[in-house]
Amino acid sequence: MELETYLKKTADEVNSLLQDCYGDPKTALSRAANHLLFAGGKRLRPALFKLAADAVTPGASQKIMQAGLALEVTHNFTLIHDDIMDKDVYRRGQKTVHTLWGEPAAILAGDVLYARAFFLICNAEAPEGAKVRAISLLARTCEEICEGQQQDMSFEEREDVTRDEYLDMITKKTGVLYGAAAAIGSLLAGGSEAQVDALYTYGCKIGAAFQIQDDLIDLLASSEKSGKDQASDIREGKQTLIAITAREKGIDLKPWRRSLSKDDIVSLIALLNEKGVIHSVEQEANDMISSAINGLSVLPDTTEKKLLADLAWYFIKRDY
DSSP states (O other): OOHHHHHHHHHHHHHHHHHHHHSSOOSHHHHHHHHHHTSOOOOHHHHHHHHHHHHHSTTTHHHHHHHHHHHHHHHHHHHHHHHHHHTOSEETTEEOHHHHHOHHHHHHHHHHHHHHHHHHHHTSSSOHHHHHHHHHHHHHHHHHHHHHHHHHHHHTTOSOOOHHHHHHHHIIIIIHHHHHHHHHHHHHTTOOHHHHHHHHHHHHHHHHHHHHHHHHHHHHSOHHHHSSOTTHHHHTTOOOHHHHHHHHTTOOOGGGSSOOOHHHHHHHHHHHHHTTHHHHHHHHHHHHHHHHHHGGGGSOSOHHHHHHHHHHHHTTOOOO
């Protein structure tokens, strides 16, 4: 099966399950909690959960997909709180939760989703011991996501963020939830310790690579293509891997922290290309993906294993 077909089929399955679980909200708070959850999305985390489960035990995902919803619900909990912190007005083409219901209700809506995630894992048809370990992993993951968000905010006040600090931050902020999706799927499906550990590492690496790709898209994709202001990270002085690599190569990006014309951006990209910055950052993402895929050697050769490799490359093949 082609990856795009698999992702579309899984997204449809997830949407149907979400409708079964939460499609009839009785209160304003439930409607607020559902708002982003039902506003679309590629459902990549439950898709990864399902692939990991079926890669270790064919067909195992059928009994545990409610736990797969937990990863999507957790993701949406973080989005609601992120939007409050960033004061964003729109998400997925819809007004954000705090814009529609106010900040106090939005905080509670995020908390509702956080609680739902653990309930969903409890509902999986899996051994009790595996469910306890899955709940423990998800709890640790949520703490790490918060740590990553705090690190990211603290970087705004610094000019000396190191490569290792940045990679640690994006692994926590973005990678660990993908790691949890893969690990929990394999754990509840009866995977071995080696398989669970390998899939956790795989998820963390592809999630971090996904964030690096986002940094590249911010710089290289036109506003028309990305829907965002091109080079906004550079203009705002954000400590991305691009900015850190530029600093390592002796490039001062401070003069570019201003309103930039299209010609300015072309000149900036030419400079970063000439100094090898963009190639270096692209190579970092490629190396992460290759390493993640190599770690899948503990899995049997199945369609799901191939799709996991395809999914890893999919994370960094989004166009500029």
